[in-house]
Amino acid sequence: MSEVPASPSGTTGSPNGSASGGEVSPYVELERAAWAELAGTAETVLTPDEVVRLRGLGDALDLREIEQVYLPLSRLLSLYVAANSRLHREQEEFLHRVTPPRTPFVIGLAGSVAVGKSTTARVLQQMLAHWPEHPHVELVTTDGFLLPNAELERRGILHRKGFPESYDRKALLKFVIDIKSGRDEVEAPIYSHLVYDVLPDEKVVVKRPDIVIIEGLNVLQPARVRDDGRTGLAVSDFFDFSVYVDAALTDIKRWYVDRFLRLRETAFRDPASYFRKYAALSHDEAVDQATRIWDSINEPNLVQNVAPTRSRANLVLRKDADHSVRYVRLRKL
Ligand SMILES: Nc1ncnc2c1ncn2[C@@H]1O[C@H](COP(=O)(O)OP(=O)(O)O)[C@@H](O)[C@H]1O
């Protein structure tokens, strides 16, 4: 199994955030302790009850992690939102326009299957919503833009769910453009992990939020070169900030298998579950099955498509084996 390098070459940094050894890099890297200090004296904005709700399926996400890692991150993002608002006002003055409301601040959140994107996105959503300047934070996952199973089957790519070509990329791009055009209401399709397919009759409606978090495997993919040789737009062209959640490949694989084992005890038992056949597997059979799915779909997608987009993010959260964030790497301004 190949290892995803911790940071691209030339991006090492000392714990205090300055590039070491005279190396010049466009990133500042902060070890956990230095990053945690940036939380300042502010009280945590989430109650223990809220943290319990946010935990998803894991249990390592505790208040300490919230305070030391996600609180500084939400403060930093809040700074970007405020700066973006100021720039918006100044641009409108420059253009001699009567200031229309600014468009939502869009945050892209990328990373492997099972690295903790959904958990991170839900934490950020709750934390950002606590700041009075931007109370309305929407979260949209890109799985709603997967092609329906019938279409994936027609194209012979049902086994490549999550690869860039398994999405309706045009619809996803239109969704982000509509958000950044300031449309009052924008709809997105919904994917169900239970039925393993897009729900044809259900939509999520995003109504003039202050912030939209768009979470998904491929949100940092660069624009594609079209058949006519021209390069199109990418959803990331419309991001105001982007985050990549990163970890060692061996850890992510273990988290994937562990989650599969937990789902075998819970969601797979639901009669409506596409995976109900897995509920009857023994522990060892379930480990084998999860490993097969990981090795044939999710790891190749991570290595070929997802990990190469890491250095495009404004910020990388690098996790240790227990999900705790070991360092944060931020693009310089
Ligand atoms: N910060 C965290 N602390 C503890 N457990 C976590 C954390 N982030 C994710 N997990 C656990 O790791 C697994 C994968 O996380 P999830 O958010 O579902 O990943 P993704 O959305 O990237 O597929 C889940 O079992 C989740 O509960």
Ligand SMILES: CC(C)(COP(=O)(O)O)[C@@H](O)C(=O)NCCC(=O)O
């Ligand atoms: C739905 C996903 C493609 C993730 O989509 P995303 O929201 O990141 O766009 C992924 O979680 C998935 O189900 N992959 C298929 C292979 C597997 O079962 O792990």
